[in-house]
Amino acid sequence: MDNGDGGHADWDDIKTFVAAAQTGSFGAAARRLRTTQPTVTRRIEDLELRLGGRLFDRGLRGVTLTRAGELVYDRALTMQRASLDIERLSLDNETPHEGEVTIAAPEGIGGYVIGPEVAEFVRENPGIRLGLDCGFYPENPVDAHVDLSVQLTDAGGAPELAATPLASLHYALFASKDYLQTYGAPTRIEAAVGHRFIYHSAQVAKRGQWGAKTSAFIELSAPSMIVNSSTLMLHAIQQGAGIGAIPTAIAPLAPDLVMLDIPPLATSTLWLCHHRDAVKAGRVAKVAEWLASIFDARERPWFRPEFIHPREFAGWSWPAATARA
Structure with missing residues (x-):
């Protein structure tokens, strides 16, 4: 770790x-750390120089770790x-209900489940600064800078991680009324x-990872659109662009959509890790x-392990749905 002049790898570089x-x-690292890309590049190059070898392979689509x-x-x-x-131990000893928590x-x-609940939480807990990270982390979803991770996979058996089931999400086919009037409603x-x-x-x-019948259906039904945004997907369905599989938990927030008379395609467990x-x-x-x-x-039947049809949600609502009513 010595760089020849008595220096060692800097903790900020790590x-x-x-x-x-x-x-x-x-x-992306610069955005996470709230700094600039040149600063990140310089720190990585300094670390590589001190360790005497390349840590990353650079490419047009980003960087990957070397051996x-x-x-x-x-x-x-x-x-x-x-x-x-x-840091957590020090802060918690002094101010146990103050500080930053990143989810x-x-x-x-x-956007649709946690966001509508935030205002009440911050009013009741003014000392806690919430960070809500809705980025994409396909690997190592519980990063060191994240305190709590809500995700569709468990902790994978990692001994240092804990995973608690939060809810069940039932993915059913939904479409707009205009789409169904124009193209018909398959049953x-x-x-x-x-x-x-x-x-x-x-x-x-x-x-x-879904059932054989659903997997075969997805293979056969060529998509007219593939997106990586749940918000975009919901709006596209609402505007009649096509049929989509979304959690029934969204139904109270989108009462204009109609669930097709087809059983849910899949049920997934949502975890708190x-x-x-x-x-x-x-x-x-x-x-937590x-x-x-x-x-x-x-309180919210759409999260139960057993499927409950959205037509039975009468009398239940999300705060956001209530506010718009």
Whole structure:
């Protein structure tokens, strides 16, 4: 680690390296760290010089770890987690219900489920600064800078991570009334083939994880549109661009949509994941408790393990839906 002049790898360089490894680009790392891309590039180059080898392969689409970079990354993660543990312990001892808590969540969950609940939480907990990260983290979803992660996969058995089921999401086919009046409403999944379908890229990528019948249906029903934004997908369906599979939990927020008379294509479990020591901090435990209340299936039947048809949601609503009424 010595650079020849008595210097050693700087801790800020290590944090920059971890951010670049997790985001896959120096630009994305700069945005995460609230700095500039030239600063990230300089820090990475300084670290490579001090360690005496390349840590990243640079390409047009971003950066990937070299073999040496992978070895450094494993050790850097350990250092970063230890640093965060120290910071959490120090802050929690002094002000257990104050400080920053960062939540990572898929864009749709963040925007349509968590977002409408934020105002009440910050009013009741003025000392807690919430960060809501709705970026894309296909690997290592519980990053060191994230305290709590709401996600559609569990912690994968990693011993340092804890995963608690939050809710069940039932993915059913929805369309606008205009679309159904124009093109008809299929009542069997086999009859739906040939219609215009809108898919989220995650649904296409993970079609093999759904049931055999649903996976075969996705293979046969060529999409007219593939998006990587839940917001865009919902708006496209609402405007009559096609049929899409969305969680029935969204139905109270989009009463203009109609669920096709076809059973849900799939049911997925939504998990709350975190490093095991994270909830020892009072502020993180407070936010975790709040998140659990948002997905309380006793109050919101669309999150129950058993499928309940949206027509039975009468009398239940999201805060955002109530505000628009």
